[in-house]
Amino acid sequence: MNSFDYFELVFENWFLYLASVVIVFFVYFIVFKKYYISVLDPFTFTCFFSAMAITVPVFLFFVNEITVRLFISFVLTQLFFFLGFRIFSPIEINKIEPRKKLDIDGQEIRFIKWFFIIIGFTNVSLQLFSYKLVGIPLLAESRLGIYGESGGINNLLKRILEVTSQCYIFLTIFFIYLEHKNLLFKVYTTISIVIIVVFSVLSGSKGAFMTFGLAFFIYALYAVKWGDFSIFFTIKKFIIKFGVVALLLALVVIALSEESGNPFIFLLFRIGQSGDVYYMAYPNEIVDKIPSLNWFIGLFASPLSLFGLIPRAMIPDPMGYFIMQYHYPNIEFRGPNARMNILSYVYFGIIYSPIYCFIIGGLLSFFRNRLFYLLPSNIFGCIVYFLFLNAALKLEPDFHSSLADFINILIILPVFVFLSYYLSLRKVHE
Incomplete structure (x- = not known):
């Protein structure tokens, strides 16, 4: 049928x-x-x-x-x-026992800043390169097949972008809420928000910007582990504002990419x-x-x-x-x-x-319900939980996509972590 x-x-x-x-x-x-x-x-x-x-x-x-x-x-x-x-x-939520107050020392904040810079630079550079190589997904006949036509380089590009885009979104949210950041990182964070919105539209995906909202929820949930309930209790207010923005962006994408007279009907x-x-x-x-x-x-x-x-x-x-x-x-x-x-x-x-x-079902439940308690109560544990959860959520609808996401995380994420850690240590030794 x-x-x-x-x-x-x-x-x-x-x-x-x-x-x-x-x-x-x-x-x-x-x-x-x-x-x-x-x-x-x-x-x-x-x-x-x-x-x-x-x-x-x-x-x-x-x-x-x-x-x-x-x-x-x-x-x-x-x-x-x-x-x-x-x-x-x-x-x-009411049974989560905060393990420690999030207290970021000098070494850790240097690592996170380097991580944010490297992830952001890599994601933006490769995203622009991909537009030049295979075109803008929003304007393509099939955005899902856009990376499948030029062999190895496209496959590698897609894998790196899958990981860096999620990390970039999550780190942007972290720096939105990070207190005592200097002017440079305030500007960088603001620019990152604009870039994420633009890339979400150009991706051609109707729900691309939803990743930002989902990442915010995971950050708010994980913050409870280090004793900060304030962000979690702002979710209801955030939902209304975010929902309006996400819906408008989805309608814009539909209007630009689909031959549909009514974007709402198309969405349904x-x-x-x-x-x-x-x-x-x-x-x-x-x-x-x-x-x-x-x-x-x-x-x-x-x-x-x-x-x-x-x-x-x-x-x-x-x-x-x-x-x-x-x-x-x-x-x-x-x-x-x-x-x-x-x-x-x-x-x-x-x-x-x-x-x-x-x-x-058991694997999905583990990554959603159990892994949350096993990971460390810091921002890196929060990122790992977010990445693995997103991969696990695809197990039911698309096993092969889920498996690819897990492999990408395990291979690509450590490269950025080690590079960021090395640069943060180098700064100390100098």
Whole structure:
């Protein structure tokens, strides 16, 4: 079923679709209510789109567009994901015991300043270089495929930008709230805010600026660990201001990049397309036609190739490419994300796919609920938590993107950390 047929079906059965939305959100409320902290929580943001996505199979079941066998597979995988997530207890603000007051000494502040400078300079330089090399994503026909056309240099560029952009946003927030910074860093912080807004628009992503709000929430949450509750209690005021700005920027991006008469309608359609892989794969049992291969190669081909363990030719095309070409033969190198339920069904079958989903749920819960308590109570621990959480939140909708993010963090972040640390020590010795 292609997108046109699906939305036609939704309009013809709008009451059943609304009923599906209500049922799914009620289930999510029951499962995750103890884990809810704020609207700005990245986990809440992810849960919303996850719920909108799995509304699709429920709706397809109501209109008899999915077989009972496939629907049972979907329900089992989702159920085991929920069970896996509930392994770890939620973060409870009133039970967080501050480990220490954030007291940044001279060495630490030198390190953070160098880190901010190097990350910012690298991100801005490489972002401008990428615009020259492959063009501006906002103006591209497919912003998602813009880095996939020129081989190794683009791949490396994309990996570095993924890490540095998130760090740049987070460090900008830190320096907004840092007291006693000199005039130079006040100016640098202000310029960084402008750069982040501009790059968010030029990225062509409707939700790019949301990263700023999500980073603010993580910073406010982590500040509780060092005894500063004041920032966390300003979240409600921040949400209103930030929400207006984020929405306006999203509408600007839509108006500039999409041929849509009404940006609001387009935004609603995009939210409704969160589960596009389901309506493309489940009806007519298209999912059973997706080429399968060894699950280990299928899941980990990219890092295996990166470290030279398998030839690059063995890396399979994303499942979404096959699904997209099945419905739209003329479209290449694009497709929906193979969400957890689809990916596990193809690689493990109806019997073992729930085990995979249980593991995914457990991993997500660890990085969201447990890692928070294991990392040190300083700004570097806060950055690491933010990066790993963002990577883990992709485990359900896009495993391969999540895995790539984890690898990028583990390889790229230490380079900037060691360089910043070296420069901060060098200043002392001089």
